[in-house]
Amino acid sequence: MTSKIADNLNHVRVRIAAAASRSGRDPSAITLVAVTKYASSGSIAALIDAGCLDLGESRPQQLWQRAVEFADRGVRWHMIGHLQRNKVARTMPLVSLVHSCDSLRIAAAIDQAVEQASQQVDALLEVNISADPAKGGFAADEVAPALDQLAGLSRLRIRGLMAMAGKPDDAVAARADFRRLRELRDQLRANCPPSVGLDELSMGMSGDFEVAIEEGATIVRVGSALFEGEDA
């Protein structure tokens, strides 16, 4: 199992590097977050052994458990799924980046929880870039006013935007969604409050991370492509 996971990781890294060079970008500017939500503990350990230390979970309870299980391994945990306010206080001390800040209410709750723990937390605003009624996140035209409000928070630091493609198995549609997210970010830069950063674009999953990199992703969130063939 160890070598299968290491092979998968190597293969994904090669694909990341190829997509980066196709678009004239430095592969080291792209962070791979391994999404472990369906992976076994043994596979996660193999991934850590192979040097992949950015791990993402979409469910807070699972993140809590695994943060304990893999404590002292140098893991940087990424919260990539919807977060409820009653889970914020317990989650914040464990994470290095929240990708899924999807409402002003949750942003305020994060800021408050972090204030109590006297630290800061980096977060991305999740944007419903495909305008899918079944998806969460800020509508594209809600992001600019949200940034103005969030600029006043002292502990929550916005670092960029996150989105999912509307149809992840359709590379053409996914590319259009990712391009829209990058263009939105570029437009927002013109009037961006100084305390808000917009450098990070978290977009791209197993089925579309190469397209996302070609469109400017700085963070890709890859699950199944890393764990295929694992004997859990």
Ligand SMILES: *Cc1c(COP(=O)(O)O)cnc(C)c1O
């Ligand atoms: C599950 C998940 C991923 C990874 O999906 P794969 O298709 O397995 O690579 C990425 N982002 C989010 C928000 C997810 O929930």
